[in-house]
Amino acid sequence: MFIEDYRRLARFDEGKMQKITLFESHRMFADLYCLLPGQEQRAHSHHDNDKLYFVLEGEGTFLVGASETRLGVGGCCVAPAGEPHGVRNDSDGQLVVLVTMAPHPSIHSPGS
Amino acid sequence: MFIEDYRRLARFDEGKMQKITLFESHRMFADLYCLLPGQEQRAHSHHDNDKLYFVLEGEGTFLVGASETRLGVGGCCVAPAGEPHGVRNDSDGQLVVLVTMAPHPSIHSPGS
Numbered sequence: 001m002f003i004e005d006y007r008r009l010a011r012f013d014e015g016k017m018q019k020i021t022l023f024e025s026h027r028m029f030a031d032l033y034c035l036l037p038g039q040e041q042r043a044h045s046h047h048d049n050d051k052l053y054f055v056l057e058g059e060g061t062f063l064v065g066a067s068e069t070r071l072g073v074g075g076c077c078v079a080p081a082g083e084p085h086g087v088r089n090d091s092d093g094q095l096v097v098l099v100t101m102a103p104h105p106s107i108h109s110p111g112s
Numbered sequence: 113m114f115i116e117d118y119r120r121l122a123r124f125d126e127g128k129m130q131k132i133t134l135f136e137s138h139r140m141f142a143d144l145y146c147l148l149p150g151q152e153q154r155a156h157s158h159h160d161n162d163k164l165y166f167v168l169e170g171e172g173t174f175l176v177g178a179s180e181t182r183l184g185v186g187g188c189c190v191a192p193a194g195e196p197h198g199v200r201n202d203s204d205g206q207l208v209v210l211v212t213m214a215p216h217p218s219i220h221s222p223g224s
Contacts, residue, residue: 002174002181002189006166023190027162028140028214030190050139054118054166054210056186062114069114074168077114078135078142098166102140102214 006056010034010096017041019099026109028102033087035060035095040088051079051101053087058095062087118168122146122208129153131211138221140214145199147172147207152200163191163213165199170207174199 001023003009009020010032017039020032033041033053043063053062054076061070063086064079071077079085089095103109113135115121121132122144129151132144145153145165155175165174166188173182175198176191183189191197201207215221 001176001192002179002183003187004181004183005186006188007186022188023162023164025162025192027160027193028164028212030164030188030212048139050135050137052135052140052142052212064113067114069116071114071116074117074119075115076118076134076142080113080137081139098210100140100142100164100212100214102212 006032012036012094024104024107026104026107028100029104031099033097033099035087035089037089037092041086043084043086045082045084046101046105048081049101049103049105050081051085051099053077054098056096056098058089058093059091060087060089060095060097118144124148124206136216136219138216138219140212141216143211145209145211147199147201149201149204153198155196155198157191157194157196158213158217160193161213161215161217162193163197163211165189166210168208168210170201170205171203172199172201172207172209
């Protein structure tokens with residue numbers, strides 16, 4: 001599966017943060033999260049799933065555990081299983097984040 | 113775990129492609145692959161692991177299954193479990209790729 005340029009898939013909605021799935025299986029998903037100014041993914045956690053956020057465009061504030069950090073393009077963070085995490089676009093521009101999570105939280109292994 | 117800018121971690125070596133681990137657990141790893149012109153990761157496959165390649169800098173040719181595609185910044189591809197895959201830097205510049213794989217091929221789940 002090849003995607004020539006993720007920018008052709010990114011989209012925004014005034015109503016809420018957009019999640020665009022690039023790939024998913026029971027092993028992992030890879031999504032684009034597209035946030036307009038003021039939008040956020042509220043803090044939450046996953047019992048048995050690790051999540052990577054990697055900033056592709058813009059800036060935002062990322063929460064992992066008890067720490068918050070502002071990250072821009074080329075910044076990333078990981079929320080290991082059990083750690084609260086979230087992101088908010090508190091900038092004036094669009095924010096696009098590559099997000100991978102493993103395993104997929106809602107597609108279960110054929111063997112499980 | 114926060115990384116302000118992956119570019120501070122990227123490094124190259126004339127001897128071979130460099131892999132820089134950003135994060136790893138039994139669930140997944142996230143690496144930077146840093147390839148000088150002419151360097152490659154030869155085609156190989158993993159029985160039960162999905163791999164995502166996401167181009168951060170430069171251009172390279174990516175193999176997935178029987179298909180090869182040239183990808184530049186913002187391009188990505190996924191090799192699902194069992195699909196042969198690889199990458200070569202057949203450009204004149206440096207190539208940096210974010211790579212995530214799930215589950216980790218050599219760190220085993222505590223329960224397994």
